[in-house]
Ligand SMILES: [Zn+2]
């Protein structure tokens with residue numbers, strides 16, 4: 001061990017002789033706004049009490065590129081004006097059902113007025129009943145208005161896209177599956193309403209989680225089914241980069257919904273009972289019946305808090321679903337897409353996937369379904385597109401092109417140049433050399449080695 005120098009010995013001596021409180025006073029004031037207290041701090045050491053922040057996010061190679069791609073897609077919808085709509089969707093954190101557990105985090109401040117002799121006092125601990133959780137799924141529907149251009153700070157032109165609209169929340173009790181099929185059951189009536197308004201081109205901005213991920217063959221099948229069943233002219237699905245899902249517009253709504261539930265208990269006991277069904281030692285059948293009633297009451301209570309809420313001029317509607325979709329397809333789809341043999345045995349699904357592939361442009365993490373405009377197939381002859389312009393624009397959607405200014409070209413420039421349609425400037429694609437399927441008549445980009453193997457085995 002090296003011996004400390006004379007200066008170090010002196011420093012150590014002073015530090016040991018100085019109280020901890022004095023050392024704290026040599027640092028910066030914890031709160032600059034409180035001037036009176038700030039006077040006591042000398043600021044000799046560049047250190048202070050850290051403010052709470054949780055905005056650190058991991059930058060991945062594709063982060064910037066995928067942000068640009070979502071921006072392009074939103075501008076494409078803005079360009080289509082009254083013919084397009086955007087639906088941003090994701091699940092919210094689960095909500096607790098419990099008479100001794102607050103519906104959301106108990107550390108949230110109530111922020112409401114109470115008479116001084118009637119202040120609320122909540123349980124000092126949470127006593128959650130295992131599994132008593134509600135899963136809310138949200139669908140934020142944004143409709144572009146009239147086409148409007150604006151210039152950014154570099155003087156480049158963009159189509160304005162305002163992220164305002166109505167949010168539909170669908171709550172599901174424990175035991176009811178929340179998956180791609182249930183989500184698209186929620187979305188189908190929304191797209192039908194949009195269609196009646198003449199909005200036949202829909203963009204879905206989804207989360208990267210397993211429920212929604214457009215890279216999976218199973219979710220791809222359900223998205224294709226939504227496009228066909230909803231009789232949409234064009235439909236695109238895409239997401240931000242993993243770790244960037246906070247940018248999905250629906251995320252802004254969750255905070256307001258959580259706040260609305262501050263200091264709320266969703267009751268887990270029936271009106272004339274004292275204990276939750278789970279703690280009553282009941283026969284399985286009776287337990288299930290009682291729990292169903294409890295969950296239904298909790299869901300109605302939850303809707304009461306959220307339905308009709310307004311946030312920044314945007315309305316929120318809330319409803320609940322207490323059972324799985326009738327004749328749920330998901331298990332059969334998962335099985336059929338597990339091998340070529342299983343797919344061939346399920347004839348209708350085999351035909352359906354072939355049909356979808358003829359109308360699909362599959363980029364890396366983005367799906368674009370469009371009706372045929374030239375040489376229409378049977379489906380497109382029987383259901384001709386309302387807006388050929390929408391089909392045209394979606395099918396030639398330009399993927400981001402780097403510009404000379406260390407950023408990406410604007411949507412307007414990229415579309416005019418029509419140089420890039422295949423994600424060829426996506427950083428991860430430049431390094432993975434996976435390419436596209438040469439045997440598919442439409443574009444099919446391989447997103448991983450597994451995807452390549454699966455696609456070749458299933459489709460060719
Ligand atoms: Zn067709």
Ligand SMILES: [Zn+2]
Nearest residue numbers: 437439440444
């Ligand atoms: Zn292929």
